[in-house]
Amino acid sequence: MLVKAQFEQKLTFQGALGYIHALSPDYFVEVFEFGGSLDAGLQYNFNRSTSLVVLIKYATFVSNDETFFMDAYYNLIGISLCPKYKFIPHRRLNPYIYGGASLNYSSFSFGSGMQYYETPWEAQFGFNGGFGLDFRITDNFALFWQTGVNGVFYPDDMIFSRYSQLGINISMFKARAL
Amino acid sequence: MKKAILVLLSWFCLFSVSAQVTLKTSLRQSRHEVVCAAYSNDGKYIATGGLDSRIFLWDAKEQKMLKELKGMRRFPLSICFSIDGKYVIAGGKDGRVNIWETGSGKQIASLRGHSDDVTTVKVSPDNQFIASASADRTIRIWDMNSKEQVHILRGHRGRVNSIDFNPFGNKLISGSSDERIIEWDVNSGTANNSFKAHYGWVRAVAYGPNGNYIASGGDDNRIKIWNAFNYELQNSILAHSGWVEALDFSPDGKFLVSGGHDNYLIVIEVSTGKIAFNSRKQSYYVLSVAFNPNGQEFVSSTLYSDQLMVWNTSELGIAHDMVERTQELIQKPKTKPQIEWITADKTETKSLTTRIKYKIKSEYPGSQLAIYLNGQRYESKDNLVFPADQWLEDESVVFLNEGDNSLKLELFYAGGVVSSEEITIRFKTEPVVSAIPEPVLVKETLPEKVKPITPEPTATITEAKARDGAIVSELLDINFTNPVNPYRFALIIGNEDYSSYQIGLQSEANVDYAVRDANVFREYAIRVFGVPPDNILFLTNARAIEMHNEIDKIKNIIKALNGKAEIIFYYAGHGFPDEQTREPHIMPVDVTGTNLRFAIKINDLYKELSAYPAERITVFMDACFSGGARNVGLVSARGVRVRPRDQNLHGNLVVFSASSENQSAHPYREKQHGMFTYFLLDKLKETKGDITYKDLSDHINKTVGVRAAILNNTEQTPQTNVSPVVENKWQNWKIR
Numbered sequence: 001m002l003v004k005a006q007f008e009q010k011l012t013f014q015g016a017l018g019y020i021h022a023l024s025p026d027y028f029v030e031v032f033e034f035g036g037s038l039d040a041g042l043q044y045n046f047n048r049s050t051s052l053v054v055l056i057k058y059a060t061f062v063s064n065d066e067t068f069f070m071d072a073y074y075n076l077i078g079i080s081l082c083p084k085y086k087f088i089p090h091r092r093l094n095p096y097i098y099g100g101a102s103l104n105y106s107s108f109s110f111g112s113g114m115q116y117y118e119t120p121w122e123a124q125f126g127f128n129g130g131f132g133l134d135f136r137i138t139d140n141f142a143l144f145w146q147t148g149v150n151g152v153f154y155p156d157d158m159i160f161s162r163y164s165q166l167g168i169n170i171s172m173f174k175a176r177a178l
Numbered sequence: 179m180k181k182a183i184l185v186l187l188s189w190f191c192l193f194s195v196s197a198q199v200t201l202k203t204s205l206r207q208s209r210h211e212v213v214c215a216a217y218s219n220d221g222k223y224i225a226t227g228g229l230d231s232r233i234f235l236w237d238a239k240e241q242k243m244l245k246e247l248k249g250m251r252r253f254p255l256s257i258c259f260s261i262d263g264k265y266v267i268a269g270g271k272d273g274r275v276n277i278w279e280t281g282s283g284k285q286i287a288s289l290r291g292h293s294d295d296v297t298t299v300k301v302s303p304d305n306q307f308i309a310s311a312s313a314d315r316t317i318r319i320w321d322m323n324s325k326e327q328v329h330i331l332r333g334h335r336g337r338v339n340s341i342d343f344n345p346f347g348n349k350l351i352s353g354s355s356d357e358r359i360i361e362w363d364v365n366s367g368t369a370n371n372s373f374k375a376h377y378g379w380v381r382a383v384a385y386g387p388n389g390n391y392i393a394s395g396g397d398d399n400r401i402k403i404w405n406a407f408n409y410e411l412q413n414s415i416l417a418h419s420g421w422v423e424a425l426d427f428s429p430d431g432k433f434l435v436s437g438g439h440d441n442y443l444i445v446i447e448v449s450t451g452k453i454a455f456n457s458r459k460q461s462y463y464v465l466s467v468a469f470n471p472n473g474q475e476f477v478s479s480t481l482y483s484d485q486l487m488v489w490n491t492s493e494l495g496i497a498h499d500m501v502e503r504t505q506e507l508i509q510k511p512k513t514k515p516q517i518e519w520i521t522a523d524k525t526e527t528k529s530l531t532t533r534i535k536y537k538i539k540s541e542y543p544g545s546q547l548a549i550y551l552n553g554q555r556y557e558s559k560d561n562l563v564f565p566a567d568q569w570l571e572d573e574s575v576v577f578l579n580e581g582d583n584s585l586k587l588e589l590f591y592a593g594g595v596v597s598s599e600e601i602t603i604r605f606k607t608e609p610v611v612s613a614i615p616e617p618v619l620v621k622e623t624l625p626e627k628v629k630p631i632t633p634e635p636t637a638t639i640t641e642a643k644a645r646d647g648a649i650v651s652e653l654l655d656i657n658f659t660n661p662v663n664p665y666r667f668a669l670i671i672g673n674e675d676y677s678s679y680q681i682g683l684q685s686e687a688n689v690d691y692a693v694r695d696a697n698v699f700r701e702y703a704i705r706v707f708g709v710p711p712d713n714i715l716f717l718t719n720a721r722a723i724e725m726h727n728e729i730d731k732i733k734n735i736i737k738a739l740n741g742k743a744e745i746i747f748y749y750a751g752h753g754f755p756d757e758q759t760r761e762p763h764i765m766p767v768d769v770t771g772t773n774l775r776f777a778i779k780i781n782d783l784y785k786e787l788s789a790y791p792a793e794r795i796t797v798f799m800d801a802c803f804s805g806g807a808r809n810v811g812l813v814s815a816r817g818v819r820v821r822p823r824d825q826n827l828h829g830n831l832v833v834f835s836a837s838s839e840n841q842s843a844h845p846y847r848e849k850q851h852g853m854f855t856y857f858l859l860d861k862l863k864e865t866k867g868d869i870t871y872k873d874l875s876d877h878i879n880k881t882v883g884v885r886a887a888i889l890n891n892t893e894q895t896p897q898t899n900v901s902p903v904v905e906n907k908w909q910n911w912k913i914r
Contacts, residue, residue: 006481007463090462090482176355176379177337178213178255
C-alpha cells in the first residue's frame, strides 16, 4: 500500500516485563539459565505499518551455584534501534516483526556471604529482534506480547538469550491527515 | 469507573438507534478502500476514489460498477462530477486536478499548480469553474472549458481541508487547519470574510442548499451551523466524540449527515440540532459522506473498508417539494430584491415599544433581514419565505430610545444586500401605563403526555384553552389581569427535552413538565406581574447558544433602561454542579453533564443580570444544583449528590430557588407541574399578586416542604437568597 499516513498515532511509549533464557555459549547457560527482563521504549510511527523503536533493555540473570556456595549475577543494559513492521495494522490483533542493532553495557558479579566481586561495566555491540502480537484496545492503548533473541558480542565469544514479554503501548499525537 | 459506565450507556443507546435511516446496500470492489465518493447531479452515478489510487464509476440505481477511470498517480482525497455530469474530477496526493470524461472514461486533463496534496475539488453550480483546495494553503479556481487557472486564493495560514460553492456560484467557503473559515468572492478572487470557526482544524464545510447556512465540522468534535450572511453561530452541536471528518446537507436543507473519527455516522435536524439518526459503529473512521441529490439515500466510506455504504433515507422525511422548489429558484434568473416600509416616516409614539411594519419582495430563497435602530443592528430574521411574485409583509417590535429613533432595514441575500430608506420614529414623552391587554392564550404545542386535568372546566380561559388544544392547567383558571408595567421584562426558559439533543440520554433524564411550567409562568408574567407580552423573551428546550443570546439581550435591556428595568427571570430545567468546583450551572438541552463548558454558571448569570443598575431583578429557579432532578439526573451514573457552592448575589437581586443544598427539585405529578412552580403560581393566583416577597417566600418554603414530604417522601426546602444590597428592603417588595 502506497499510503504514507493513515491517521495513525505518531508516538508510542512502550513498557514490557518478561523472562529471559540463556541460549549460548554452554558454559554461560550452565551458570545463568534464566533471568528477568524489563524493557522501555519510544516508538515513532511513520505510518500504521512501519515504525522505528528506540528500546532500552535491562536484563539480569541470577545463579546460585551450590558447588561453590556462590551467588552470581549477569547484568545487562542495552539500547537498541529497531525498525518494526506490522502486518495488518487496521485489525485489533496485529502481528509484527522487529529487529536491529544494540549497544550494551554488561557486568558479572559473584560472591558469597559478605564478599562480592564485580567486573567493570564494559560496552559491547549486539543485536535484538523478534516478533510479537499487538492487541489494540483503543487508538491510544494496546497490550502486546513479544518474543525475541538478544545477542551480545564479546571479544572472544557471544552470549545469546531468548526472551518473552508482556507489555503495554501508550500512543499519542495522532496524524492529522491521510 | 464512572466514565466506563457512561461509555457503556452511550454504546447501548447508540446501538438502539431509530430506524429512520437504514443500511440499503454496499458497493464493493476488491482492494478498493474508499476514501472519497460523490453522486452525479442527476443522482444516477456514483464515483469513488480509493487508497489503491483507483477511481471507479458506479451505476447508483443498479449498484454495479461501470468502469475504472485510470490515471491517478497516487490516491485521491476528493472527487466530484461536473454539474452536467460529463466529467469526473478528482484531486489527491499527486497534487493535481485530474479530469475524466464520464462517457468514455478517458482522462482529458491533469491540472498542475498545487505544490502539495489536493484535499477537495468542487465544481461551481453554473459549471463554469472548478475549485481545488490544497495542503499548500491555497485554493485555485480553474476555468472548466479552457482548464486555465483563473484565480489563486491565498489567505489561509494552514492546509485548506475543505471548500464549497454557494448554490448561486458567486461565493466559496473554505475551512483550514488554521481553525478559520474564509468566504471568498468567486468572481474577484478576494476574501469577503474570515472567522475562527473551531478549536482545532476545520475539516469539513458545506453550504446549505438555499445558501443561507454554512455547516462546518472540526477537531473540537463539533458541528457548527453558521448564518451565511453575517457568520453568526446558529448552533454548535456536540454529536461526535471524535474529529468531524465529513458532512453534507440533505438536498432540502433540513438534515445534515456527518461522519467522524468516533466511527459514527450521524444525521442532525438542522433547525433544532436534534439527532435524527445515529448509525451503528462503523469499522473505522468515517472519511466521506454524500447525499444523493434525489434525497433518497446517502453514501459513506470508512478508512480501510472496501465497502461504500449506501443508506436509505426515504423514511427521514426529506421534503422533496422543497428540493424541487429550491432547485427551480436557484436556476431561475433573478431580479434584485426590494424592501419597503409600511410604517410611515416621522411617526410619533408615546409607547416605549412600537411595532414597525415593512414589506419585502425577493426571488432568492434563504435571506436574512437585519433591522438597524439608531445605526446599530437591533434584530435579525432568518429563513424568510417569500411568496412567488408577491410582497411579504412582516413586522417587528422595537424598543425605542427617548427622542428621535432612526430605523433602517437591510436584506442580505446570496447576490449581496439591499437596504430600505431610513425612517424616523419619535418617542415623545415619558411612557404611560398602557391599557390592560386582552388575555393571551398559550398556543404552544404540548407534549403528548400532557392531558387536560380539569374534569369540568368552568367558563373561563381554561375552557377556551381545552378546546383549542393548548395548555390546560388549573393554574390558568385566572380571571384578573394586573396593570401593565412597561418597564418590566421577563426571560422565561423551560428546558424539558434533553434526550432528543444528546446521544446516550434516555427520556428519563428529561425534566417533566418544564415546558408546561414555562408556558404557564409566561401567562402569569403577563397577567400577574404586568409584563407587556412584547417584553417577554421566551424559550423552550433552549440550546446553549439561544440561552446565551437571550441572557445577553436582557442584559442590554437593563443597560438601555438606565436603572428603571424590572426583570423577572424564570427557569425550569436541569441544574448541575461542577464536580470539582461545585459551581452550580443551569443546563441548556444540548449540554451534557459531563462537559459543562457551554452550560451557564449561575454566578455568571447573576453577574450578567446585575451588571447594570436595575430597579429590581427577581429570579425564580425551579431547578436543583445537586446533580439530582425531577426524574433522574443528567448523568445517570452519579451516585453521590454534590452540595453546590454558595451563590454570590449583587445589585437589587432576589432569588427564589426550588430546593436547598443537595436536595432535588421534584415534580407535582398530580398537577403536572414542578412542585415549586405549582405552589408559587398557586399563591400568586390566590393573592392576585398582591403579596410581599417575604410572604411569598414563607409560603413557598412551608408548602413545598410539607408537600414534598407527603407526596414524594423526601425533603425539598425552597430557599430565598437576596443580595446584601437589598437585604433590608426586599421583604416589602410586592409582586404586582
